[in-house]
Amino acid sequence: MEKTRVIKILQILSELYGHLGCALKFRTPFELLVATMLSAQTTDVTVNKATDILFKKYNKPQDFVNIPQSELEKYIRTCGFYKNKAKNIIAASRMIVEEYNGKVPDSLEELTKLPGVGRKTANVVLSNAFGKDAIAVDTHVFRVSNRIGLAKSEDVLKTEEQLMENIPKNMWSSAHHLLIWHGRNICTARNPKCLECPINELCDYYIKNKKS
Numbered sequence: 527m528e529k530t531r532v533i534k535i536l537q538i539l540s541e542l543y544g545h546l547g548c549a550l551k552f553r554t555p556f557e558l559l560v561a562t563m564l565s566a567q568t569t570d571v572t573v574n575k576a577t578d579i580l581f582k583k584y585n586k587p588q589d590f591v592n593i594p595q596s597e598l599e600k601y602i603r604t605c606g607f608y609k610n611k612a613k614n615i616i617a618a619s620r621m622i623v624e625e626y627n628g629k630v631p632d633s634l635e636e637l638t639k640l641p642g643v644g645r646k647t648a649n650v651v652l653s654n655a656f657g658k659d660a661i662a663v664d665t666h667v668f669r670v671s672n673r674i675g676l677a678k679s680e681d682v683l684k685t686e687e688q689l690m691e692n693i694p695k696n697m698w699s700s701a702h703h704l705l706i707w708h709g710r711n712i713c714t715a716r717n718p719k720c721l722e723c724p725i726n727e728l729c730d731y732y733i734k735n736k737k738s
């Protein structure tokens with residue numbers, strides 16, 4: 527897609543939604559890492575409710591190394607897949623303590639070595655906790671960017687690569703938030719509200735369906 531069209535799309539979305547930040551509540555890179563690990567297959571609101579209580583008592587990697595898994599599970603039960611999430615959070619905390627001196631690493635390569643941390647989680651942490659340019663491809667970003675034509679792939683990794691190619695680097699992080707927000711509000715998974723969408727004339731999906 528031409529750069530001018532990409533920038534126009536992001537400008538319109540930016541005017542619509544304003545400046546967006548991460549919807550997960552956190553005070554440190556470690557808290558964001560835990561919150562993002564918990565956010566798989568659930569909503570940010572559910573995660574925030576759980577971490578509001580959890581982080582009052584446990585909020586450093588060392589705390590999670592010493593916590594019995596069953597104790598952690600009590601705090602995160604509402605987030606779904608809680609046994610697996612608890613296991614990964616404890617294992618990732620141990621690795622942070624043992625290999626990174628208790629500090630969350632700030633590179634994609636190191637973050638994705640942590641148990642239970644994939645590229646999406648790593649990119650969320652890099653972008654929101656460390657202020658680095660990164661595009662995390664979650665379900666909304668994947669769907670919306672492929673509908674618009676910012677990416678053309680059925681593969682998440684390829685979508686991330688194409689987005690990095692098509693979107694200017696200094697807009698990666700804001701594009702991530704804008705696409706999520708657009709996916710939640712207008713470009714919903716079922717029945718996207720194309721007629722009221724302010725970027726419809728720039729969107730491949732709309733243009734194609736309007737013609738057919």
Ligand code: SF4
Binds near residue numbers: 730
């Ligand atoms: S026009 Fe429709 S498919 Fe395209 S971004 Fe807007 S809501 Fe999504």
